[in-house]
Amino acid sequence: MKMGMKMGMKMKMGGRGATPEAGMGGGAVRGMGIRRGVTLIVGGGYHGKSTLLEALEKGVYPHVPGDGREYVVCCGDAFKIRAEDGRRVENVNVSPFISNLPQGKDTTTFCSLDASGSTSQAANIMEALEVGSTCLLLDEDTCATNFMVRDARMQALVNKDSEPITPFIDRVREIHDELGVSTVLVI
Numbered sequence: 697m698k699m700g701m702k703m704g705m706k707m708k709m710g711g712r713g714a715t716p717e718a719g720m721g722g723g724a725v726r727g728m729g730i731r732r733g734v735t736l737i738v739g740g741g742y743h744g745k746s747t748l749l750e751a752l753e754k755g756v757y758p759h760v761p762g763d764g765r766e767y768v769v770c771c772g773d774a775f776k777i778r779a780e781d782g783r784r785v786e787n788v789n790v791s792p793f794i795s796n797l798p799q800g801k802d803t804t805t806f807c808s809l810d811a812s813g814s815t816s817q818a819a820n821i822m823e824a825l826e827v828g829s830t831c832l833l834l835d836e837d838t839c840a841t842n843f844m845v846r847d848a849r850m851q852a853l854v855n856k857d858s859e860p861i862t863p864f865i866d867r868v869r870e871i872h873d874e875l876g877v878s879t880v881l882v883i
Contacts, residue, residue, distance in 0.1 A: 736881050
């Protein structure tokens with residue numbers, strides 16, 4: 697089952713994911729479903745946002761009764777996206793997010809032995825899309841800030857045409873509307 701579960705749906709757990717039937721032990725399992733699209737999970741510090749995202753990350757794996765994940769499900773092709781300073785990137789088209797690099801460096805077949813946080817995160821997203829992920833999971837705490845958003849002050853200081861990074865926030869709706877890929881973002 698994909699991310700389109702509805703609130704209050706009865707779920708049967710087991711194997712990979714869930715089916716809308718009887719719950720574990722014959723009882724109904726009720727809870728919150730996250731619809732397809734773009735979902736922001738917001739709240740104060742230490743309110744469990746990252747814990748919820750981590751549960752969704754682990755919800756892609758087969759459930760073992762008693763391991764604490766019986767009631768958490770997620771589509772099996774969900775990807776946790778993060779910045780990875782220093783990761784190697786080999787022939788990844790990051791041009792939807794990164795362009796106009798110094799010395800005219802090609803971003804349609806981007807390569808780096810030591811990618812920055814923003815280019816590594818762009819590569820992670822593009823790789824997830826390339827293998828057919830239908831859900832991206834992002835936690836602001838593990839993302840490159842300059843990749844996620846350009847605030848009003850930066851927009852005033854640096855002309856958009858001169859900025860090599862197209863922020864994720866500028867593409868997230870397009871990723872869903874054109875590619876059918878959902879995003880769960882913890883802020």
